[in-house]
Amino acid sequence: MTPLRPHDLVWLRDPAAFLAAGALPDWADAGWLAQAPLVVRRDRDATGRIPVGIRGRERAQRHAAWLHPDQCASVVSPEEIARAGFWRLHPRRDVLPALRALDHVAARLGLLGYGWGITGAVGFALASGIDVLHSGSDIDLVIHAPAPLPGRDLAALEALLAAHEVRLDIQIATPLGAFALRERLRTGGRVLVKTDAGPVLCDDPWLASCPHC
Known part of the structure; x- marks a missing residue:
């Protein structure tokens, strides 16, 4: 497997x-x-x-x-959910802001070229067909970044966060674990990285020798 x-x-x-x-x-x-x-x-x-x-x-x-x-x-996987694009066929697409926003989100992330997927309630609903969504549902995403994000990509992601009435919660997945994009944008450095061994504070989530990682 x-x-x-x-x-x-x-x-x-x-x-x-x-x-x-x-x-x-x-x-x-x-x-x-x-x-x-x-x-x-x-x-x-x-x-x-x-x-x-x-x-x-x-x-x-x-x-x-x-x-x-x-x-x-x-x-x-979240990436398979994103590629399938089932939000376009969802019976409540027109009344759920999270589903309406996904066309623009998918287009912008596609331009950046990273592997990305849909997680959280939206991913669960699209993959299973079980409708757990409501008008206030967030969009949870994961972006796979094996190397540090260049400044232009961070700026593009920051603009994407601000572009919708729906809250986007984006996790950046590195070889060490995953961290919240919003936290990285706020601090410009140290973030809480979720790892298999528990959460750790890290200045560089891509560096294996990062203190505390």
Whole structure:
């Protein structure tokens, strides 16, 4: 199986077996797990289990869990969600600002040339067909940047953040982990980097020898 990355969506092979493996909240029942994918999160396990998060229909319904690789029936990445462009066909596209904004967002990010994907509630809804969106839904994105972003690209991303009535939350994924674009723009330097070993403060999220990383 191709190594999974944070934000990948995983559908279960056997929801009943997953339920039997550990205590889960009442809302995460077999019916829900048969249709709703799990979200890969950042963590590590010496036995090879996959760190996942279960999300329900409501914002407060979130639960961290572990998944054995043989329980993965199918996987969809944020990049695949972006490439599919299913927001253009969504039945509520005209009434949901987040879906209306995605055409412009996709066009601008395409010009920059980075690999990028849709995460969060929008990604979950587009990949699963489960409509958890509302008029105030944000757009969560991940941009893969193996090398530091040049100033012109940072300026273009900053302009993109300001261009919509919808809030864009962009995570920049580096080989070390991921950080919030807004934080980097605010500080001009040190950011909190989410890694598999936990969050760390880092001046250069691309530098393996960065202090504290």
